[in-house]
Amino acid sequence: MAIILNLDIMMAKRKIGLNELSERIGITNANLSILKNNKAKAIRFSTLEAICRELKCQPGDILEYTNDNEV
Amino acid sequence: MAIILNLDIMMAKRKIGLNELSERIGITNANLSILKNNKAKAIRFSTLEAICRELKCQPGDILEYTNDNEV
Amino acid sequence: MKNEGYKVLSSFIKFIIIALLASDVVVMASLPWTLQWLMSVFYEGNIAIMYAFYMVILYIFGILMLFILNELRVIFNSVEKSDPFILRNVTALKRISKASMITCIIFLVKTFAVNSLMTMVSLFIFFIASLFCIVLAEVFRRAVEYKNDHDLTI
Amino acid sequence: MKNEGYKVLSSFIKFIIIALLASDVVVMASLPWTLQWLMSVFYEGNIAIMYAFYMVILYIFGILMLFILNELRVIFNSVEKSDPFILRNVTALKRISKASMITCIIFLVKTFAVNSLMTMVSLFIFFIASLFCIVLAEVFRRAVEYKNDHDLTI
Numbered sequence: 067m068a069i070i071l072n073l074d075i076m077m078a079k080r081k082i083g084l085n086e087l088s089e090r091i092g093i094t095n096a097n098l099s100i101l102k103n104n105k106a107k108a109i110r111f112s113t114l115e116a117i118c119r120e121l122k123c124q125p126g127d128i129l130e131y132t133n134d135n136e137v
Numbered sequence: 138m139a140i141i142l143n144l145d146i147m148m149a150k151r152k153i154g155l156n157e158l159s160e161r162i163g164i165t166n167a168n169l170s171i172l173k174n175n176k177a178k179a180i181r182f183s184t185l186e187a188i189c190r191e192l193k194c195q196p197g198d199i200l201e202y203t204n205d206n207e208v
Numbered sequence: 209m210k211n212e213g214y215k216v217l218s219s220f221i222k223f224i225i226i227a228l229l230a231s232d233v234v235v236m237a238s239l240p241w242t243l244q245w246l247m248s249v250f251y252e253g254n255i256a257i258m259y260a261f262y263m264v265i266l267y268i269f270g271i272l273m274l275f276i277l278n279e280l281r282v283i284f285n286s287v288e289k290s291d292p293f294i295l296r297n298v299t300a301l302k303r304i305s306k307a308s309m310i311t312c313i314i315f316l317v318k319t320f321a322v323n324s325l326m327t328m329v330s331l332f333i334f335f336i337a338s339l340f341c342i343v344l345a346e347v348f349r350r351a352v353e354y355k356n357d358h359d360l361t362i
Numbered sequence: 363m364k365n366e367g368y369k370v371l372s373s374f375i376k377f378i379i380i381a382l383l384a385s386d387v388v389v390m391a392s393l394p395w396t397l398q399w400l401m402s403v404f405y406e407g408n409i410a411i412m413y414a415f416y417m418v419i420l421y422i423f424g425i426l427m428l429f430i431l432n433e434l435r436v437i438f439n440s441v442e443k444s445d446p447f448i449l450r451n452v453t454a455l456k457r458i459s460k461a462s463m464i465t466c467i468i469f470l471v472k473t474f475a476v477n478s479l480m481t482m483v484s485l486f487i488f489f490i491a492s493l494f495c496i497v498l499a500e501v502f503r504r505a506v507e508y509k510n511d512h513d514l515t516i
Contacts, residue, residue, distance in 0.1 A: 069182040069189070069196065097516045107514035108181040108361045111140040118140070118202035125140065126197015131189035168362045178360040179515045214500045221493050284497075292501050293508075326480060339375050343438075346368045347446050354447075354508035361515050 070130045073102045076121050091116035141201045144173045147192050162187035218288040225284060229277045236270040239263070261321060268314055276307045293355035298348050305341035308334045372442040379438060383431045390424040393417070415475060422468055430461045447509035452502050459495035462488045 077087060088098040093113060100106050101113070114125055121128070148158060159169040164184060171177050172184070185196055192199070235242070243262055247255055279300040286292045315331035389396070397416055401409055433454040440446045469485035 068186045093516065100514065101516040105514070106182070106516045107511065108179045108184075109516055110179040111177070113179075113516055114200070115139045115202065119204060124197055124202050125200035126195060129185070129196035129200065131186065131195050133190060164362065171360065172362040176360070177362045178357065180362055184362055214497065217493060218497055221490075221497065224490065287497055287501065293505070336375075336378065339371060343368065343372055343375065343441055347441065351447070351505040351508065354505065354512045357512050357515070358508045361511070 068132055070132060071101065071104050071128060072130055073117070073128050076123055076128050077102075080121050082121070087117075087120060090120045139203055141203060142172065142175050142177075142199060143201055144188070144199050147194055147199050148173075151192050153192070158188075158191060161191045215288060215290070218284055222281060222284040222288060225277055225281045229274065229281065232270055232274050232277065236267065236274075239266060239270070258322075265314060265318055269311065272307050272311050272314070276304050276311075279304050279307075293348075293352045295349075295352055298345050298352060301341045301345035301348060305338045305345065308338035308341060312338060369442060369444070372438055376435060376438040376442060379431055379435045383428065383435065386424055386428050386431065390421065390428075393420060393424070419468060419472055423465065426461050426465050426468070430458050430465075433458050433461075447502075447506045449503075449506055452499050452506060455495045455499035455502060459492045459499065462492035462495060466492060 077084070084098060084102070085095060088095045091098075091113065093116075101109065117123075117128065118125060148154070155169060155173070156166060159166045162169075162184065164187075172180065188194075188199065189196060240263070243259065243266065247259055247262070251258060283292070283297050283300050286294055286297055312331055312334040315327055315334060318327050319331060394417070397413065397420070401413055401416070405412060436454050437446070437451050440448055440451055466485055466488040469481055469488060472481050473485060
């Protein structure tokens with residue numbers, strides 16, 4: 067997948083753990099892990115909003131496009 | 138919703154129409170309209186990837202977080 | 209299973225349902241005479257009271273079946289159009305459940321009046337069918353939610 | 363409907379299914395004697411041949427019902443656990459469909475040998491049930507897809 071989730075980097079920058087973040091954004095630990103490990107197929111705007119709010123960042127900080135599939 | 142989709146702005150910048158973009162990224166016109174009009178609940182990473190590839194941009198260019206809900 | 213075969217099958221079931229609906233109407237329309245004839249052949253005793261009893265029971269049953277078959281028609285209509293995940297089908301299943309429970313009660317009344325093995329089997333079948341439909345309605349309601357969620361995930 | 367009531371109902375249906383499974387086993391175990399007794403009371407003519415015929419028919423029927431009931435148990439087990447959207451249930455529905463069609467054929471054989479209204483009604487019911495289950499399996503397969511999609515949308 068050419069969309070990379072840099073959620074772990076942002077979490078490290080803000081010094082926030084998986085448990086704390088999942089509690090704050092109100093989704094289960096298991097689901098947040100799926101997202102963090104790039105196993106998710108899609109992301110809800112509500113989740114993205116909650117993450118941006120809690121990590122005080124922009125969607126661009128956690129979502130990155132790399133065209134590694136080309137040539 | 139505090140996540141704003143600036144898909145229309147990027148489309149205008151790249152001078153690409155709804156029909157052409159929907160054809161290139163392989164999703165129906167109707168679905169792309171839902172996305173463009175901020176009616177979607179979630180976005181697939183595959184869709185995001187296709188949009189970034191075709192519009193030659195980053196996710197941060199089309200997704201924006203505004204904390205207009207606060208105070 | 210191929211989508212085409214599945215559509216053909218749905219259309220075929222819909223056709224059977226409509227045929228049953230039509231038969232139900234025909235049977236109900238001719239019931240006063242058919243019942244009189246049947247009773248004159250098979251029944252001995254106070255015919256007038258039993259005739260009235262059977263007329264009431266059979267007409268209520270006939271109308272309930274009409275109602276259930278029509279709801280089934282609605283469901284298979286949506287299946288045929290490849291769009292079964294609609295709230296209307298949840299409503300249909302709940303209605304079928306209620307109508308089945310009433311049918312069950314009708315058979316219970318009949319069991320006390322004139323018992324027969326077939327009546328008891330039917331009673332049990334409609335009772336189970338009613339419970340099945342409540343559960344299926346709830347399962348379907350969740351499926352509709354998933355479908356709507358899916359439709360808004362672009 | 364409240365989730366709790368729905369779970370209680372599923373458990374109740376599962377209980378009925380298990381009770382039916384147990385009855386099926388008991389009836390099959392006692393069949394050689396029960397059938398002999400029933401035939402000595404109700405049947406006149408060449409008992410030996412008819413006894414063999416009924417034994418074969420009823421045992422095949424009994425085993426098919428055991429199979430169908432067990433698959434239904436699997437389905438309601440998953441419903442009870444609030445997770446009915448699994449591929450195992452699609453398989454269960456397909457198996458029930460096949461078993462119902464075989465049951466229908468058994469009844470068809472019986473119709474040609476010894477006809478009765480109840481046999482014909484049963485034949486029709488199993489035929490329709492078989493078709494219903496194929497369609498339901500396909501509808502369920504799609505619901506499972508939606509559910510899996512939903513689970514990976516965070």
